[in-house]
Amino acid sequence: MANYGDYSLTQSAGLVGVSKLINVLGLLVASMILTRLLSRSEYGNYEQVWLVYNSFLPLVGTSLSSSVYYFSARPERTRTYGSGVLATAIVGLIFGAALAVLAPSISHWFGSNELTGYLQIFAVYAVLSSPSLIFESVFVTERKVGLLLGANAALSIMFAGGVLISGFVFHNLTAVFISVAVVGAAKSIFLLQYLFRKKPGLHRGSGFLRSQIIYALPIFVSGMVGTLSKQVDRYLVSIFFSPDKFALYSIGSKEVPLIAIVTGSASAVLFPVFSELGAEDGRGKFLELWRNSMAKTGLFLLPIMVFLLFAAKDFMVFFFGAKYGASAVIFRIFLLLLPMRLAFYSQALLSLGKQRLYMYSSIAEAVLSGVVSYIMLRSFGMEGAAVGKVVVSYAEVVFLVGVLLVLLRSKITTFFPWARLSKIVLISAIGIVPLFFVRNWLDNVYIRFLTEGVVFTTVFGAIAIAAGLVRVVDLKRMQFIVN
Numbered sequence: 001m002a003n004y005g006d007y008s009l010t011q012s013a014g015l016v017g018v019s020k021l022i023n024v025l026g027l028l029v030a031s032m033i034l035t036r037l038l039s040r041s042e043y044g045n046y047e048q049v050w051l052v053y054n055s056f057l058p059l060v061g062t063s064l065s066s067s068v069y070y071f072s073a074r075p076e077r078t079r080t081y082g083s084g085v086l087a088t089a090i091v092g093l094i095f096g097a098a099l100a101v102l103a104p105s106i107s108h109w110f111g112s113n114e115l116t117g118y119l120q121i122f123a124v125y126a127v128l129s130s131p132s133l134i135f136e137s138v139f140v141t142e143r144k145v146g147l148l149l150g151a152n153a154a155l156s157i158m159f160a161g162g163v164l165i166s167g168f169v170f171h172n173l174t175a176v177f178i179s180v181a182v183v184g185a186a187k188s189i190f191l192l193q194y195l196f197r198k199k200p201g202l203h204r205g206s207g208f209l210r211s212q213i214i215y216a217l218p219i220f221v222s223g224m225v226g227t228l229s230k231q232v233d234r235y236l237v238s239i240f241f242s243p244d245k246f247a248l249y250s251i252g253s254k255e256v257p258l259i260a261i262v263t264g265s266a267s268a269v270l271f272p273v274f275s276e277l278g279a280e281d282g283r284g285k286f287l288e289l290w291r292n293s294m295a296k297t298g299l300f301l302l303p304i305m306v307f308l309l310f311a312a313k314d315f316m317v318f319f320f321g322a323k324y325g326a327s328a329v330i331f332r333i334f335l336l337l338l339p340m341r342l343a344f345y346s347q348a349l350l351s352l353g354k355q356r357l358y359m360y361s362s363i364a365e366a367v368l369s370g371v372v373s374y375i376m377l378r379s380f381g382m383e384g385a386a387v388g389k390v391v392v393s394y395a396e397v398v399f400l401v402g403v404l405l406v407l408l409r410s411k412i413t414t415f416f417p418w419a420r421l422s423k424i425v426l427i428s429a430i431g432i433v434p435l436f437f438v439r440n441w442l443d444n445v446y447i448r449f450l451t452e453g454v455v456f457t458t459v460f461g462a463i464a465i466a467a468g469l470v471r472v473v474d475l476k477r478m479q480f481i482v483n
Contacts, residue, residue, distance in 0.1 A: 019136070019145075019152040024257040026156030028319075030163040034176065035251065035320040037167040044243030045115055046173055047250040049122050051234055052099070052106060057126055059223040060091050061133025063216035068137040070215060081195055083212050084134045092130020099123040110238045114173075121177040129184025135191050142198075151190060159183045225359075229366035233373045233385040240377060249382050251320050252330025256308070259301065259341065287410055294342045295417045298424050299469065305338040306428035307456050310435060314449040322445075333386040337393055342421075345400045352407055358400075365396045423469060431460040 034043055064087055071080040103119035139148035162179030169175070237249045308315055312328040312335070320327070349358040369392045376384030376391075405415060435452050442448040464470040 019149045021257065022149070022152045022156050026159045028257055029160040031251075031254075032319055033160070033164050034167055035247075035324055037171060038173070039244075040247040040323055041242065041244040042114075042173055044245070044247035044250065045112060045118055046176070047247060048110055048112070048115060048238055048243060049118050049177070051231065051238065051250075052119065053122060053126065055227055055231060056224075057092065057095050057130070057133070059220055059227060060095075060216075061088065062223055063220035064088055064212065065134050065137035067212040067215040068134050069141060071212060080212070081134075081138055084138075085131050085192070085195065087212060087216075088130045088133045092127050092133075095130075096123040096127035099126060110243070112243050115243075118173055118177055121174065121181065125177065125181035125184045128181055129188055132184065132187040132191050135187060138191060138195070151187075155183060155187050155190075158186065225362050225366050229362060229369050232366065232370045233377075233389045236370075236373055236377050236385055237382055241382060245382060248324065248327045249330055249385075251316065251324045252327035253334050253386065254331075255334075256304065259304070259338070287408060287415070290343070290348065290415075291417045293344070295420045297342045298417075298421050299464070301338050301341055302421065302424045303428045303431070303456075303460050305335050306425065306432060307453070308332075308335055310432050311449060311452050314445050314452065317445045318449040329383060330386050333383065333390060336390050340393060340397050343416075345397065345404070348404055349400065352404075354403070354407070357403065361396055361399060365392060368392045368395070420469070423467060424464075427460055427463045427467065427469070430463060431456045434459060 034046055038046070064084055068080060068084045100120050100123040103116045103123070106119060107113055107115035135151075136148060139145065139151075159180070162183055163176055166175035166179040234246075234250065234253065238246050241249070309332055312332045313325050316324045316327045316331060346358055369389055372392050373385045373388035376388035378384070380387070401412070401415070404410070405412060408415075434455055438448060438451050438455055442451060461470065
């Protein structure tokens with residue numbers, strides 16, 4: 001087995017996945033704390049600040065991280081790191097300055113005067129944390145995934161702890177954002193001290209700056225299109241509704257963290273296999289793998305969707321408090337996107353050499369999402385924006401399915417594992433039946449939600465095993481999730 005430092009390649013991939021999950025859980029825990037300590041209006045401001053930040057700087061980090069992965073294979077790895085740090089520092093400084101200057105305009109745009117001060121504090125965070133945008137890529141290419149995992153765990157604890165202490169003691173967002181800036185600075189310092197201690201000559205990396213930027217620019221542009229497509233509804237709600245309403249929408253539109261981790265891992269595993277089969281013109285094996293991956297992913301996602309459609313309000317209250325019970329309506333609408341996560345359309349198209357087609361469809365989705373979400377929002381309120389997003393997403397999938405049917409010379413009747421997916425949905429619906437009795441029996445929402453989860457999992461698992469959808473050997477291996 002290939003070795004990756006102190007770990008095998010498989011172990012390294014697992015540790016990187018766990019470190020990503022820790023980062024996501026840190027943000028989730030912070031949200032769970034703040035929704036209980038702050039008013040909905042203040043929490044709406046918190047989410048609006050992250051919305052503005054996440055629309056630009058993390059995309060720069062993703063694109064520059066890709067360039068670090070690419071150029072680190074060359075002998076001049078140290079200079080690659082040096083130019084990466086320099087590039088992130090420059091972009092962070094420019095973005096921080098722009099955010100500080102534009103803060104009043106953005107606040108006016110979002111209809112919240114308090115947002116100006118928060119954005120200006122976050123401008124400091126943008127500058128201080130910018131070198132850490134390539135944090136993961138450096139430690140992965142250095143084969144220090146154990147160190148990466150430990151550092152992310154410590155930083156996530158610092159982040160959640162800082163949010164808890166600042167929110168509990170001061171009860172205001174200014175203190176929260178100052179603590180966030182401190183953690184961002186700590187992450188950058190950790191990375192820089194490692195590089196300067198382990199990589200002498202780091203300061204000579206400016207020679208690779210131009211090459212890295214040229215490599216990263218197309219990735220950044222593609223990321224901007226994807227981000228616009230995903231967040232256009234959130235911007236519209238921010239503009240046309242108060243921070244109090246945006247807080248409800250933001251909580252309702254959050255994705256269950258484990259879903260993104262599992263589907264992302266499955267996507268990473270399947271992409272090279274799809275590419276190999278696509279290059280070899282192995283359409284039969286391609287379709288077999290396609291259906292098999294959908295069936296296994298469906299065994300995970302579809303029961304979650306059915307359960308959370310039933311228990312959406314309990315889920316919201318359990319994690320975010322009674323103030324966000326009304327977010328269940330938005331949450332249920334976005335749960336309808338889960339069936340589209342069963343298949344990996346982008347990987348399929350890219351493996352078949354249709355990069356431009358996928359790029360054009362992504363651009364079209366971004367434009368249509370804005371138009372349709374705006375029309376639906378003006379007609380039906382926040383729920384309309386969510387429905388518009390879902391409708392456009394389904395329209396894009398219908399188009400991509402049509403393209404794949406032509407490319408793979410397949411039929412819609414055999415393209416999806418209809419029978420298996422229908423059984424999963426049916427068994428999930430049966431698993432909901434006893435939950436009505438649980439709901440009538442238990443009044444405490446926290447005990448009720450946990451009981452609902454245990455009962456549903458037990459009933460679904462027992463019937464799925466009896467029906468042959470899940471084998472005992474699969475439960476032992478759990479390869480479709482762990483891998």
